[in-house]
Amino acid sequence: MLRDPVCGKRINPNKAHIQIEHEGMLYYLCCPMCQNLFEKDPKKYVKKVNAQRRRKTS
Secondary structure, X not given: OEEOOOOOOEEOHHHOOXXXXXXXXXXXXXXXXXXXXXXXXXXXXXXXXXXXXXXOOO
């Protein structure tokens, strides 16, 4: 389980509302509201989840 970087809710990455790539890392968000907040200011939220993020693989 990971944490949504915006609200802190624990989420299963396979059931996340969306995954967003930011600077080569994937972030998992639980709902459209968290998605909108993250997209407006991702740097505000990426600091919260250093240990929670996953490198994009492809």
